Amino acid sequence: MDALARLGRVGIDFLENLGRAHLLLWAMLRGVDDLMRRPRLLVEQIHSVGVLTVLIIAVAGTFVGMVLALQGYYILTQFAAEQMLGVMVAASLVRELGPVVAALLFAGRAGSALTAEIGLMKATEQLAGLEMMAVDPVKRVLTPRFFAGLISVPLLGAMFSALGVLGGFLVGAGLLGVDAAGYWSVMQTRIDFYGDLVNGGIKSVVFGVACTWIALYQGYEADPTSEGVGRATTRTVVHSSLAVLGLDFILTALMFGE
Amino acid sequence: MTADEPLVKIRGLRFFRSGRMIFDGVDIDIPRGQVSAIMGPSGTGKTTLLKLIGGQLRPAEGQILVDGEDVAELNNSDLYRLRTRMGMLFQSGALLTDLTVFENVAYPLREHASLPESLLRKLVLLKLEAVGLRGARALMPAELSGGMARRVALARAMALDPMMIMYDEPFAGQDPISMGVLVDLIRALNDAARLTSIIVSHDVKEAAGIADVIYVLAQGKVMEAGPPEQLLKSEQEWTRQFMHGHADGPVHFHYPAAALEEDLLHG
Ligand SMILES: Nc1ncnc2c1ncn2[C@@H]1O[C@H](COP(=O)(O)OP(=O)(O)OP(=O)(O)O)[C@@H](O)[C@H]1O
Ligand SMILES: [Mg+2]
Numbered sequence: 001m002d003a004l005a006r007l008g009r010v011g012i013d014f015l016e017n018l019g020r021a022h023l024l025l026w027a028m029l030r031g032v033d034d035l036m037r038r039p040r041l042l043v044e045q046i047h048s049v050g051v052l053t054v055l056i057i058a059v060a061g062t063f064v065g066m067v068l069a070l071q072g073y074y075i076l077t078q079f080a081a082e083q084m085l086g087v088m089v090a091a092s093l094v095r096e097l098g099p100v101v102a103a104l105l106f107a108g109r110a111g112s113a114l115t116a117e118i119g120l121m122k123a124t125e126q127l128a129g130l131e132m133m134a135v136d137p138v139k140r141v142l143t144p145r146f147f148a149g150l151i152s153v154p155l156l157g158a159m160f161s162a163l164g165v166l167g168g169f170l171v172g173a174g175l176l177g178v179d180a181a182g183y184w185s186v187m188q189t190r191i192d193f194y195g196d197l198v199n200g201g202i203k204s205v206v207f208g209v210a211c212t213w214i215a216l217y218q219g220y221e222a223d224p225t226s227e228g229v230g231r232a233t234t235r236t237v238v239h240s241s242l243a244v245l246g247l248d249f250i251l252t253a254l255m256f257g258e
Numbered sequence: 259m260t261a262d263e264p265l266v267k268i269r270g271l272r273f274f275r276s277g278r279m280i281f282d283g284v285d286i287d288i289p290r291g292q293v294s295a296i297m298g299p300s301g302t303g304k305t306t307l308l309k310l311i312g313g314q315l316r317p318a319e320g321q322i323l324v325d326g327e328d329v330a331e332l333n334n335s336d337l338y339r340l341r342t343r344m345g346m347l348f349q350s351g352a353l354l355t356d357l358t359v360f361e362n363v364a365y366p367l368r369e370h371a372s373l374p375e376s377l378l379r380k381l382v383l384l385k386l387e388a389v390g391l392r393g394a395r396a397l398m399p400a401e402l403s404g405g406m407a408r409r410v411a412l413a414r415a416m417a418l419d420p421m422m423i424m425y426d427e428p429f430a431g432q433d434p435i436s437m438g439v440l441v442d443l444i445r446a447l448n449d450a451a452r453l454t455s456i457i458v459s460h461d462v463k464e465a466a467g468i469a470d471v472i473y474v475l476a477q478g479k480v481m482e483a484g485p486p487e488q489l490l491k492s493e494q495e496w497t498r499q500f501m502h503g504h505a506d507g508p509v510h511f512h513y514p515a516a517a518l519e520e521d522l523l524h525g
Contacts, residue, residue: 121355129352132312133366133414134341136334 021217024138028216031136031143041140045148050155053109057102057156058163061093064101065164068092069171073178082178086187089168090161094191094200095256098161100248103207106153107240111215114145115236118219119229142216149212150205157204199255206247211240263326265290265422265454266311270320273303273310280306282478284320288422293448293455295465295486298475299500301513304458305349307475308424311456312346313337325421342370345415345423349430351407353399359386359410360395366417385413388447390439405431409440416447422454423447429461441468462501466490474500 035042072088118141121127127137165187172178191197215236222232266288273281280303288294296304309315310322313329322329327340353362363382367373373381386392389409399407408428415423428444429437445468448455459465465472466486474481474489474497482489482497490501498504515521 124355125348125350125352126354128309128314129346129348129354129411131314132341132344132346132348133369134338135366135369136338 017221020221021213024142024217024220025213027138028143028146031139032147034139035143035147038144041144042147045144046152049110049114049145049148050152052113053106053152053156054159056105056109057160060101060105061098061160061163062167064097064160065089065093065167065169066171068097068164069168069176072168073172073176082176083182083186085168085172085178086165086183087190089172090165090187090191091196093161093164093168094196096200096248096252098164099157099200099203099207100244102157102160102204103153103211103244104241106149106156106208107211107215107244108237110149110152111211111236111240112233114149114212114215115219115222115233116229118142118145118216119222119224119232122220122222123224123226123229138220142220146212146216149215150208153208153211154201154204157200157207161200199251202255203248203251206251207244210243210247214240214243262290264288265325266456267323268311268320269323271310271317271322272319273306273315273317275306279478281317284475284478284480286473286480286483288454288456289471290454291448291452292470293445293457293468295457295459295469295472296475297458297460297462297465297472297500298481300460302475302477304475305426308346308426308456308458311424312341312344342366342418343421345418345420347408347411347415347423347425347428349426351399351404351411353402353407353411353414355399357399358395359391359397359399359402362399362410363414363417366414370418381417382413385416386410388416388443389413390436403431405433405436408432409436412440412443419451420453422456424456424458426458427460428457429459429464437464444468462503466501476500 068089069085072085073082076082076084076088118127121137121141127141130137130140169180169183172183173180218232218236218239219229222228264287266286268284268286271281271284271286272279284307286296296307298304306315310317311324311329313332316330324340324344327336329337329340332340353359354365357365360382363385364378367378367381383392383395386395389412391406391409391413394402394406394410399410402410408431412425412428425444428440432440441464444455444457447453457465457469466489469486471483472486472489473483476496481500482492482494489497492498492501
């Protein structure tokens with residue numbers, strides 16, 4: 001009976017959180033016309049959210065591409081299909097690894113920072129202070145960060161894929177002796193604009209919304225103590241990672257299922 | 259709205275926090291153009307009362323009228339409009355940590371008044387001069403002491419020339435000199451700008467020196483109210499204990515708990 005009650009409690013808490021998260025999302029979206037009048041806020045946030053993550057994305061993208069080339073070459077040579085190396089690297093990156101890994105890195109690097117920032121602003125009464133100055137903290141503080149995340153994640157995903165393809169080329173052509181022109185030309189004919197690039201882009205946008213939304217919600221609802229902010233930061237990384245992986249499965253099934 | 263109608267009128271206020279009663283039928287009148295002090299032991303809900311007046315919390319029962327408007331009944335945009343006419347000094351200062359002192363004071367002006375930059379600069383410097391921190395304008399909030407941060411917050415609360423300012427513990431953490439300056443400043447602001455001031459404090463001496471009316475809160479009720487001379491001479495045992503700071507009396511220094519012996523024995 002006790003276990004059943006606890007299960008019920010968990011269920012109710014979950015639904016309550018879901019409801020509050022949607023209310024917050026709605027409030028953030030309503031701040032969009034306000035944001036149009038202050039584009040500087042958005043630019044500042046893209047700078048701080050995006051720039052935080054560029055270096056780690058660049059390094060990770062390059063190395064993932066290099067590893068893909070090494071592994072792919074080993075299998076492809078067994079079928080005498082080395083000229084397919086470019087397609088294999090590019091397709092894996094654009095369809096899957098680019099959007100997914102970029103979003104995971106974003107959640108760990110920028111998402112956790114967003115949660116900590118908002119949580120601390122709450123704990124130090126800065127959000128309450130804004131309210132008393134007749135400034136809506138959701139519109140002024142959360143909305144720019146939400147759109148900054150939504151814009152940054154696809155760009156970071158694209159950058160990850162591009163550098164990965166380049167890394168794959170360096171290893172393939174430079175180290176393994178694959179034909180350099182073939183790497184690019186086969187890739188160009190086999191990678192489809194809609195099927196691969198657009199679908200990968202859609203994934204990235206969805207992940208960007210999910211990661212930023214989770215990060216901002218956790219910060220906004222954090223207990224206003226140092227402990228509470230710490231716990232919220234951890235939750236951001238865990239929830240975002242699970243959300244990205246779960247959503248990726250659903251999106252992949254929908255996009256590439258047939 | 260007549261001039262002698264109180265600016266803030268609280269009737270039958272009841273409020274709970276985590277199931278605990280904080281206010282149990284509180285009536286308060288804050289007269290226009292005067293300095294009112296809200297006093298009471300730590301944890302009685304003085305900060306909570308200011309947040310209720312500012313509309314950040316909603317009463318469970320009762321009414322809070324600010325300039326004739328029921329704060330809890332206002333919609334968002336009316337509430338925000340009303341708040342541009344109230345300044346609030348938070349206990350912690352609540353400065354925006356990513357902006358300089360100057361930009362913090364300029365913030366409400368940039369939000370609500372579109373002034374040319376040169377005029378804005380003059381206004382901000384005047385407000386900072388009033389709290390003695392004009393020279394600190396380039397500092398970040400993290401570089402200020404607690405008392406300095408509170409003075410910057412005061413400059414910010416004054417920025418929009420509100421009709422009233424609520425001060426949450428303005429005297430805590432001030433050295434004797436800035437304390438004196440602050441007391442004079444609050445008085446001068448109140449009289450020159452025809453403001454209404456609400457001061458939350460447990461500094462009996464300072465509050466009694468500056469206030470026109472004092473409300474003493476405890477155990478969810480107004481214990482006694484009146485001008486400071488009256489409260490200092492009060493016959494009521496409770497008020498006497500609080501105003502003169504005796505440890506023994508009807509008020510308990512301890513948060514409600516089981517008897518100490520019992521707690522220790524059952525550890
Ligand atoms: N967010 C909260 N959740 C639950 N209870 C709270 C919360 N904030 C304050 N309280 C409780 O409400 C009561 C009143 O708190 P409040 O901060 O208004 O006291 P105060 O009179 O301002 O005290 P102090 O003089 O120490 O600042 C306290 O007993 C506190 O335990
Ligand atoms: Mg307080």
